[in-house]
Amino acid sequence: MDIHPGTRGSARLWHHVEDGFVSVAVWTEKVAGEGEDADPLMLYHRPSASGLLAVFDGVGGAGRPLAGRTPSGRARTHAWLASRRVRGLVEEWYTDRSTGFSPEALVAHIDGRLATGVLQRRRTRGRLQRELPSTFAGLAFEPNAGQVSWHVLWAGDSRCYVAEPSIGLQQLSVDDTEAADALALLLQDPPMTNMVHASGGFAVNRWRGSAHVPCVLITATDGFFGYVDTPAEFEHLLWQTLLGSQDALHWSVLLAERVESYTKDDASIAIAALGFDDFSALRASFRWRFDNLQEEHATPMRRAASMGRTALVETRERSWLAYRDGYERRLPRYEGIDS
Known part of the structure; x- marks a missing residue:
């Protein structure tokens, strides 16, 4: 997959467009050089049109202890290091199916290698701290x-969504x-009851599911959805930035500008739009949904x-x-592993 990266200030942006597939991703940090989110992960296998979207947020409260220092001497916490190592291990697991495509195989892969070679590793103490x-x-x-x-x-409180033009955003x-x-x-x-x-x-x-195409798949850390006034506002900003954009790169720029205007945290998002003829068709498909959100939610809240x-x-x-x-129409009936 030919990903085109870009930057805006300290934000990092990615976009890709081809027939039937549009993807964008955004990474921002609240404090320059200290962001605990890893870069979002976007994998796309063109022959099968399959792929993976993923986000990773180092848990600062549980991961404050020092994990080590960079060659330049910069201190890095367990939380900063964790998100990046988990990202790499998830990519390895997804691209190497020899271990089996299952949560159990993913847990085993992460558990066996997450702490390998960590500098200054020491057993953390306290009920709330984790390695x-x-x-x-x-x-x-x-x-x-x-x-x-x-x-x-x-695992944790980062989220997955699907969005359909006639129904809107649905948490998965x-x-x-x-x-x-x-x-x-x-x-x-x-507090979180589970995390990597x-x-x-x-x-x-x-949890497994399906939807008719065209639709949009989304993964995001809480920096994007956790600092808005209502759940509807997160969806509203997705389509507001989409409709205000000229192309996929511009959409990623507007998403970065918008999230930086309200969040109090690092923030990352990965989006894949499937089955739309082109970017213009994607944008036009969500015009009705945006107008509905504007009238029923955004304007009354303002x-x-x-x-x-x-x-x-x-x-x-x-x-x-x-x-x-x-x-909530697609939420799992219960938490946990469903095979």
């Missing part, structure tokens, strides 16, 4: 007679936290913001009530 902790959210996809089938794979993974309601998770920050780490005892959840906290809370709850059924 090399990171989230992982991946979508492995393949075409299937006018549809796309996928395996959703995740369930955060590994005690709370599961997407609005509640915007209003609180519960080198201390042992983590799980990779799996008005409520100037009317005080009570109006804002009430409008946010109405937005979630109207949005929730469509957004």
Whole structure:
């Protein structure tokens, strides 16, 4: 796959376009040189039109201890190192099927190699600390007679989505936290109950599904979706930036500009649009959905913001009530591995 990288300030951008396939990805960091998200992973096998989208977010709270230093002497935490090592191990696992395409094989691959060769490795202490902790959210996809089938794979609170022009954004993974309601998770920050780490005892959840093409697959860390006012706002910004863009590269630029305007965290996203004739067709397909979100969610929230906290809370709850059924229609029936 011929990926075209670009940069905007400290952000890193990627895009690729060919018949029936458009992809973009964005990586940004809150503090220059300290970003705990790894670069998003985008793999595409052109002969089979299958691939993998994945994101990785080093867990700063659990991974504060020093893991080592770069050759230049720069300190790197367990969280910073973890996301990058997990990224590499997931890529190895996906491209080498000799170990088997299963969560168990992925866990074994990560668990056996994550801590190998880490400088200054020491056993972390405390209930909340982990060795090399990171989230992982991946979508492995393949075409299937006018549809796309996928395996959703995740550990932690990074997320996977599918978006259909007539239905909109639908969450495919369930955060590994005690709370599961997407609005509640915007209003609180519960600890994760599961994440990838080198201390042992983590799980990779799996859920399978499919959708008719054309559709859009998305993986994102919480820097993108965790700092908006309502769950609908994340979808709104996806199509607002899409409709405002001239091409795929421009879309990635607008996504970076937008997320940097509101997030309080590092942020990364990987997007694959499947089955659209070209970028113009992708953009046109989501015009109706954007107009609907603008009228039913974005405009009422903007008005409520100037009317005080009570109006804002009430409008946010109405937005979630109207949005929730469509957004949650593909969520797994339960957390955990489903074979």
